[in-house]
Amino acid sequence: MNENLVRIKRKNQTVIFIVVLTVFTYLSSVITDFNILHGIATLPEAIVWIFSNLVITEESLERLPTIVEKLIETILMSIAATTTATIFSLILGVMGSKTIGTSKALGVFARFVASLSRNIPVVAWALILLLSFGQNSLTGYLALFVGSVGFLTRSFIEVIDEASQSAVVALRATGATYVQIIGKAVIPECLPQMISWVLFMIETNIRNATLVGILTGTGIGYSFDLYYKTMNYPGVALVTISIVLAVILIELLSNHVRKVIL
Amino acid sequence: MPLLTVEQLGKSYNTHTKVLRNVNFEVEAGEFVSIIGPSGAGKSTLLRCINRMVDIDEGAVIFNGADVGMLNKKELRTLRTDIGMVFQHYNLVPRLSVIENVLHGRFGYKTTLQGIMGRFTEAEKERAFYLLEKLGIAEHAYKRCNQLSGGQQQRVGIARALIQEPKIVLCDEPIASLDPKASTIIMDHLKSITVELGITCIVNLHQVEVARDYSDRIIGLREGQVVFDEMSYRLTEQRTDILYGTKSKPVTQVRELLTV
Ligand SMILES: Nc1ncnc2c1ncn2[C@@H]1O[C@H](COP(=O)(O)OP(=O)(O)OP(=O)(O)O)[C@@H](O)[C@H]1O
Ligand SMILES: [Mg+2]
DSSP: OHHHHHHHHHHHHHHHHHHHHHHHHHHHHHHTTOOHHHHHHHHHHHHHHHHHHSOOOHHHHTTHHHHHHHHHHHHHHHHHHHHHHHHHHHHHHHHHOTTTOSOHHHHHHHHHHHHHHHHSOHHHHHHHHHHHHOSSHHHHHHHHHHHHHHHHHHHHHHHHHHSOOHHHHHHHHHTOOHHHHIIIIIHHHHHHHHHHHHHHHHHHHHHHHHHHHHHHTOHHHHHHHHHHHTTOHHHHHHHHHHHHHHHHHHHHHHHHHHHHHO | OOSEEEEEEEEOSSSSOOSEEEEEEEEOTTOEEEEEOOTTSSHHHHHHHHTTSSOOOEEEEEETTEEGGGOOHHHHHHHHHTEEEEOTTOOOOTTSBHHHHHHGGGGGGSOHHHHHHTOOOHHHHHHHHHHHHHTTOGGGTTSBGGGSOHHHHHHHHHHHHHTTOOSEEEEESTTTTSOHHHHHHHHHHHHHHHHHHOOEEEEEOSOHHHHHHHOSEEEEEETTEEEEEEEGGGOOHHHHHHHHTOOOOOHHHHHHHHHO
């Protein structure tokens, strides 16, 4: 009997949830003047357009070497931004950790820096940095770097705080210094998860680098922007496909690395 | 002069409960002392006061002529090199190899940079292998610690303590997570540390029998106070009951429990 009651209650909750969701969807489309039906109706048309215009032609394939060059530039920049951010995040992560952090003030500082750089989207960072550094690859690099520091610091803090503290206690008891304890007990213990996060960050940064490149006029994003504005749609298609392929390749690669280290 | 003197030691983690109260005892060099007592009596806390893993609130701990509570950071580091510590859960870095974990015991003697770079002398490495040989786990030297059994991991822990060349080894329930066979191996090794190397041992134990079999002297702790401190053979069953508060229940009460 009791079971039945619970079931009815659950059913009611589901119904209420669906009703609320429908009302919200309706309200938001009314407020934003967005016609769902119209959107759906134009979808086939859009798909037809994509398939008839965004095709790779032989002519556009001639541009492949330049595109590949830009692509490699973008990948390398993403990796550079990630690795340099890793070093900073490691220090901030140790500072911000609740278990091995040294002082409360430094901990608050580290977490503040992390949340500041993480909660502002990379695109916004790129636009802000554009003002002071202008349109060049440094701006793109910095935008990725700042975003990475925020994300990695937060991840590292979590990894460190979840790791076992027992070896830390043991090394403290042998008379090891703080830095020795971090270097020889904490980091070896957290290394696999940390590497995993860094790989994830590289993947994310390669994706973001395209967007940032459009704004800062560098790398593959620049090529995309150029072809797009000159209405060279086969070029746009080629750039898009090469980005997709590169991202898939990097993902496969890092999944392999993960399997080996974990 | 005794190697270790504990004088009117008091310790509390927060204001309303005192974990240790007026603890007094001395330990001579080369002694094997067990500390027994019910859970929460303050045994671990007492050990941690000796190498100041926790701060000392009242009284003093004098080790090898130095007032442990008064040492500055650098002096404390030197003190800790003289004190090995062995833990219930071994406290190794599981992903590192056995030999790396053993060499961690040398960090106290090294500069930060030497430690980080893993610069160890030939003599230190030889000593590490010698200790592993002696503890019977030399063939596992290059294995990761998490591939070893509990008993083997505890022997790595002992090797890490011994490579410090300590004057004393503090063991906090070294056999609490081990089966009887592995426990015997570990206790035998600890005993031989004192007998062969002349290193003092203080061992927290839950097994009264083991304490009586292995130690020269037993200290009984109850609610943060020393209630027994004598040669091992003088620990009678009656006194154990008092120590643990297990004073056998009146027969009638036991019978009631059985029939319910
Ligand atoms: N870091 C700490 N912070 C606050 N209280 C603590 C801390 N460590 C221990 N205590 C408290 O101090 C008391 C004694 O703990 P201690 O670990 O020294 O006992 P023990 O005799 O070693 O017990 P066991 O046999 O269970 O290991 C307990 O009441 C415990 O809750
Ligand atoms: Mg304990």
